[in-house]
Amino acid sequence: MNVMKSTGKFRDESLDFQKKILERSGFGEGTYAPTSLLKTPPNVCLAEARKETESVVIGAIAELLSRTKVKAEEIGIVVTNCCVFNPTPSLSAMVVNHYKLRDNVVSYNLSGMGCSAGLISIELAKQLLQVRPNSYALIVSTENINDGLYFGNNRSMLVSNCLFRMGGAAILLSNLTSDSHRSKYCLKHIVRTHKGSQNHCYNSIIQEEDDDNITGVTLSKNIMSSAGQTLKANISTLGKYVLPFSEQLRFVTNFVAKKLFFKVRVIKSFTPNFMLAFEHFCIHTGGKAVQDEMQKVLGLSDWHMEPSRMTLYRYGNTSSSSVWYELAYCEAQGRVKKGDRIWQIAFGSGFKCNSVVWCALRTIDPTKEKNLWSEFSTHVTN
Structure with missing residues (x-):
């Protein structure tokens, strides 16, 4: 596969370089990539990037709510973070829309802050919970592979193509006294x-x-x-x-x-x-x-x-x-x-x-x- 996108193509030496990086990465064979990148040629576009993020985010939240028995309408704070993918409306708005959260929900979307943004989201949620008593704060951390793929031949940029995989996590913070007995x-x-x-x-x-x-x-x-x-x-x-x-x-x-x-x-x-x-x-x-x-x-x-x-x-x-x-x-x-x-x-x-x-x-x-x-x-x- 040589032609990857109309704006660029990988040279043979670039493909060899990425192969060597992957061989030394410590990754196994079971990691996940979006289906859009498994096609020939890969389908890289805003629609596919949005679809990738929605599948991860919505799936993680659905499992979280199922385990905690918390209803979506009880969530008062939403904080999402994704470094490279910054669509309009934001990812936090996507969550609000999908789960039809209440009108006074406080939502934030953090972008461009790298791999440590998930922990920054924890601090932001903590501060918001300090001024909003009896609330649940939903935090969603993810990254987007489709939107972050590089199609050139600069080795310093090619490394990032090999480093990331599809995934995400949803976390629920609570300041309700009644939740102290069941919190982890x-x-x-x-x-x-x-x-x-x-x-x-x-x-x-x-x-x-x-x-x-x-x-x-x-x-x-x-x-x-x-x-x-x-x-x-x-x-x-x-x-x-x-x-x-x-x-x-x-x-x-x-x-x-x-x-x-x-x-x-x-x-x-x-x-x-x-x-x-x-x-x-x-x-x-x-x-x-x-x-x-x-x-x-x-x-x-x-x-x-x-x-x-x-x-x-x-x-x-x-x-x-x-x-x-x-x-x-x-x-x-x-x-x-x-x-x-x-x-x-x-x-x-x-x-x-x-x-x-x-x-x-x-x-x-x-x-x-x-x-x-x-x-x-x-x-x-x-």
């Missing part, structure tokens, strides 16, 4: 870090035209250094809220020593042991290289990385929804016990690193609460 988790902390003031971070992921005027998303060589810099700032702030005092003291001592003896190279940076603060880690499935680096930096065990690696293998990088696939994996494996602490962390264009911390309000019994991983739970090493 309590929101404890949200830490957002934004390095967009620095040009190399801002330009590390950017949508632009190539030399042939074909639009795509450029992933620069600075992306890993930007991620590392932003991660360091994020965990430095998060540590104050979650780490034992002994770990905080060691971190501060190391920081002061490095400042006082900055010319002495033997003083290495101290990374706190976050396994003392959390039982479960939901690290965004940005790719195998990102996972490897996160495991190394945070000193995590293979067991703690398993939800992220299994999500990447089975479902691919579903962008902002991936951290929810990972939490569902922990539930399906019977890992989540009452009182457990969960850390969700994701990176996004801008450049951003966002963290959300949850505490399990009850033990999740995988035999009673099925999810997308249930059919695989018996085939995965626990």
Whole structure:
């Protein structure tokens, strides 16, 4: 397949490059792509992009409402997020229209904020719930593959073609006292870090035209250094809220020593042991290289990385929804016990690193609460 779209075509070397990226991606054979891209040639248009998003979003919400027994008319807040697909009317309006939500529903649609927008949506919903008592907030995180496909031959832009897969998640937050007995988790902390003031971070992921005027998303060589810099700032702030005092003291001592003896190279940076603060880690499935680096930096065990690696293998990088696939994996494996602490962390264009911390309000019994991983739970090493 050479001709992909009237505005561009892949050269043989570009096809070979994408094949190599896919072979190293950590993806399995069961990930999902929209049917519009499986045709020859692919049918890339606004109608198909909208159809792709509707199938994911409406399906996720329908399953959520069925499980929680919450009626659509009870929802007072809707927050949707999708980075590259920004139609008119918005995705939040699409949800309101499909479920015929009430006239005074508060709705927001976040776009262009990258893979960490799902966690930004959590913070926005939290703030809205603080001023709207006795409410339900519906959050929907997804990405659009049809609208984000690049048809040129710039290698920095071709990488994004290989990274993402079709998927989405719907989450329901409540501030009703009556829901405390049946809720799964309590929101404890949200830490957002934004390095967009620095040009190399801002330009590390950017949508632009190539030399042939074909639009795509450029992933620069600075992306890993930007991620590392932003991660360091994020965990430095998060540590104050979650780490034992002994770990905080060691971190501060190391920081002061490095400042006082900055010319002495033997003083290495101290990374706190976050396994003392959390039982479960939901690290965004940005790719195998990102996972490897996160495991190394945070000193995590293979067991703690398993939800992220299994999500990447089975479902691919579903962008902002991936951290929810990972939490569902922990539930399906019977890992989540009452009182457990969960850390969700994701990176996004801008450049951003966002963290959300949850505490399990009850033990999740995988035999009673099925999810997308249930059919695989018996085939995965626990």
